Amino acid sequence: MDTLESIRDRLLAWFPGAQISLVANPSPSAQHSLLLDSVHGREIATRLRDDPALRFDTCSNVTGIDWPEKESVETVKIKVPGVAGAPDKEVEQKVKRIQPGMLEVVYHLYSVALRQGPLILRLRTGNRADAVTLPSLTPVWRSCEFQEREVFDLFGVIFEGHPDLRRILMWDEFKGHPMRKDYIEPDDYEWEPTPHNEVLAKAKKHYRTVAPVSAPAAEKGNAG
Amino acid sequence: MNAIQPGSFSLADSRSAPSAARLRSVHDPFHGDLLEVSMGPHHPSTHGVFRMIATLDGETVVRLKPVFGYLHRNHEKLGENTSYLASMPYTDRLDYLASMTNNWAYALSVEKLAGLTVPERAEYLRIILAEMTRLLNHTCLAGFLLQDCGCSGTPLMYAFREREKILDLFESLSGSRMMCNYQRFGGCRVDASGAWLEAAKSLVAGYGQFLDEYEQLLTGNEILMARTQGIGLLSAELAVSAGVTGPMLRASGVAHDLRKVDGYGLYPRFNFRVPLGDHGDVYDRYMVRMLEMRESLSILQQALREIPSGPIMDPKAKLRGFRPKAGEAYGRIEGPKGEIGFFLISDGSPNPYRYRVRAPSFVNLTILEDLCLGHTVADAVIILGSIDIVLGEVDR
Numbered sequence: 001m002d003t004l005e006s007i008r009d010r011l012l013a014w015f016p017g018a019q020i021s022l023v024a025n026p027s028p029s030a031q032h033s034l035l036l037d038s039v040h041g042r043e044i045a046t047r048l049r050d051d052p053a054l055r056f057d058t059c060s061n062v063t064g065i066d067w068p069e070k071e072s073v074e075t076v077k078i079k080v081p082g083v084a085g086a087p088d089k090e091v092e093q094k095v096k097r098i099q100p101g102m103l104e105v106v107y108h109l110y111s112v113a114l115r116q117g118p119l120i121l122r123l124r125t126g127n128r129a130d131a132v133t134l135p136s137l138t139p140v141w142r143s144c145e146f147q148e149r150e151v152f153d154l155f156g157v158i159f160e161g162h163p164d165l166r167r168i169l170m171w172d173e174f175k176g177h178p179m180r181k182d183y184i185e186p187d188d189y190e191w192e193p194t195p196h197n198e199v200l201a202k203a204k205k206h207y208r209t210v211a212p213v214s215a216p217a218a219e220k221g222n223a224g
Numbered sequence: 225m226n227a228i229q230p231g232s233f234s235l236a237d238s239r240s241a242p243s244a245a246r247l248r249s250v251h252d253p254f255h256g257d258l259l260e261v262s263m264g265p266h267h268p269s270t271h272g273v274f275r276m277i278a279t280l281d282g283e284t285v286v287r288l289k290p291v292f293g294y295l296h297r298n299h300e301k302l303g304e305n306t307s308y309l310a311s312m313p314y315t316d317r318l319d320y321l322a323s324m325t326n327n328w329a330y331a332l333s334v335e336k337l338a339g340l341t342v343p344e345r346a347e348y349l350r351i352i353l354a355e356m357t358r359l360l361n362h363t364c365l366a367g368f369l370l371q372d373c374g375c376s377g378t379p380l381m382y383a384f385r386e387r388e389k390i391l392d393l394f395e396s397l398s399g400s401r402m403m404c405n406y407q408r409f410g411g412c413r414v415d416a417s418g419a420w421l422e423a424a425k426s427l428v429a430g431y432g433q434f435l436d437e438y439e440q441l442l443t444g445n446e447i448l449m450a451r452t453q454g455i456g457l458l459s460a461e462l463a464v465s466a467g468v469t470g471p472m473l474r475a476s477g478v479a480h481d482l483r484k485v486d487g488y489g490l491y492p493r494f495n496f497r498v499p500l501g502d503h504g505d506v507y508d509r510y511m512v513r514m515l516e517m518r519e520s521l522s523i524l525q526q527a528l529r530e531i532p533s534g535p536i537m538d539p540k541a542k543l544r545g546f547r548p549k550a551g552e553a554y555g556r557i558e559g560p561k562g563e564i565g566f567f568l569i570s571d572g573s574p575n576p577y578r579y580r581v582r583a584p585s586f587v588n589l590t591i592l593e594d595l596c597l598g599h600t601v602a603d604a605v606i607i608l609g610s611i612d613i614v615l616g617e618v619d620r
Contacts, residue, residue, distance in 0.1 A: 027551020027570065028339030057464050061554065061565055061582040106567070108554055108582075112464050112480050118554060143467025146590045154298075169293035169619060178298055 001116040033120035056109035062147035064155035069101035136162035154179035269605040272615030295619035303579030316403040319617040324353040325559040327407035333555030333566035338548035346411040348531040355520040361560035362513040372609035410541030452506040456595040456607035470562025475501035475508040482558035585613040
């Protein structure tokens with residue numbers, strides 16, 4: 001397989017406006033990946049599939065990763081001018097830095113025809129709350145259909161252009177996305193609202209609101 | 225005795241008066257309507273708790289939506305909340321017919337992540353156990369497929385008889401029939417004794433005879449051919465695009481076997497062929513698996529003949545306090561059902577930051593609807609059977 005750098009350079013030549021960067025992987029596996037911008041994601045994927053020299057005709061694995069907002073504290077040395085002619089002082093100051101959270105979707109591409117791979121693509125959302133839309137790659141590779149549904153279900157990434165974006169493993173009425181790092185498990189999985197709850201709420205309207213008559217004195221005596 | 229009049233129906237019973245029941249005309253107001261049938265989640269043909277919502281025109285499937293997740297326990301979250309080693313027994317529960325290959329796929333991914341090597345004897349043991357797993361999986365599949373065709377009993381019982389022989393070997397080696405928990409990062413948990421290897425040799429020597437018997441019963445069987453040929457056609461292009469792997473992809477004529485393509489483990493040393501199908505129908509999927517078992521037997525014979533003595537664990541590997549450096553790795557192997565892969569991200573802590581299972585049954589299910597369209601409900605059942613799913617792996 002061509003090196004990842006050469007693939008990136010070719011893609012940049014084909015798509016001048018695109019932002020494609022290399023994400024290095026320091027582990028011994030050395031599986032580096034390409035980070036694409038979400039605007040050009042599908043065009044680039046189509047080109048990777050159709051180009052005769054690359055022909056990544058199958059997308060083996062699609063998965064999401066949750067990166068919550070990260071707070072890191074860094075110590076920075078700052079020079080403070082000395083008071084009354086004294087030499088400048090170096091003071092250590094702690095600076096809080098907030099790395100914004102995001103959701104990441106990773107695609108592992110292989111070429112069955114040319115027997116090469118993996119080529120790893122990454123797409124990142126703007127944040128974890130409202131900008132969670134990414135282009136769906138299901139029109140490019142059919143194998144993404146169920147796997148993107150799973151990422152939608154468990155991570156909450158919305159795939160634009162997906163033909164049938166529904167929950168797949170959790171039930172339709174489920175709220176939340178369990179694979180997110182900040183997901184809190186419910187105390188009781190079995191609880192579900194029943195019609196009885198609504199009936200009970202209606203019935204409560206007819207309950208007497210008058211305060212009960214104070215207990216008779218004889219009872220007080222018993223209690224003592 | 226009343227003669228049966230056309231358009232009327234009466235019981236030929238001297239005691240009863242002529243019945244008032246009438247045969248309904250074919251041109252009734254419901255004719256031509258589509259009927260939605262929910263098969264499952266508790267249906268014997270769905271191989272577990274799996275549901276198909278089939279829309280039927282008469283008996284022909286015009287739409288089919290699979291519904292699953294009934295066995296979902298968020299395996300991936302469990303993996304993120306435990307250490308690397310503690311996930312190993314959980315992988316047994318994914319595809320519970322093939323725990324040895326699940327173990328291997330996970331061990332391979334962690335070895336890639338941490339840069340561990342595997343001693344030669346352990347590689348041989350892994351190949352022996354993986355090929356035995358392939359044997360038992362394909363044997364069971366043939367039995368289940370025939371069960372789905374309505375051939376109740378005999379093929380499945382024959383298959384289970386042979387399967388138990390392999391499971392006995394697994395049990396004597398790992399302590400458990402199905403939940404083997406055998407592989408470790410950088411090797412295997414326990415060594416196989418000489419007696420075990422001899423028992424494995426005699427199993428392999430006798431298995432060919434069972435396959436001959438089984439094939440004599442099934443492969444040329446007229447009913448099996450009538451039920452399976454030309455059913456559930458899968459084109460090579462769709463199969464590759466949909467990420468279909470394993471025997472199902474090869475039945476569509478695509479020569480793609482990770483044992484050859486990736487050459488992981490010591491497979492390049494072994495001499496075996498990759499059987500391919502011509503049509504991509506249910507019969508080809510059955511046939512490819514039958515032929516694959518013969519090749520597995522050939523691999524087993526070579527491996528059992530050539531297995532060297534030596535250590536079974538990488539001395540660098542440590543089980544306790546195992547913390548791979550930050551990074552990520554995707555490792556995959558050719559399981560009996562297709563490509564099983566694990567994607568791991570380490571942040572340097574004892575637990576994986578992300579633990580993802582790429583399950584072959586799950587991805588192979590994507591095209592279930594495409595295969596079933598235009599066939600009858602009875603065919604949809606055997607098409608599902610030929611995909612070879614295990615719900616423990618689909619739902620995770």
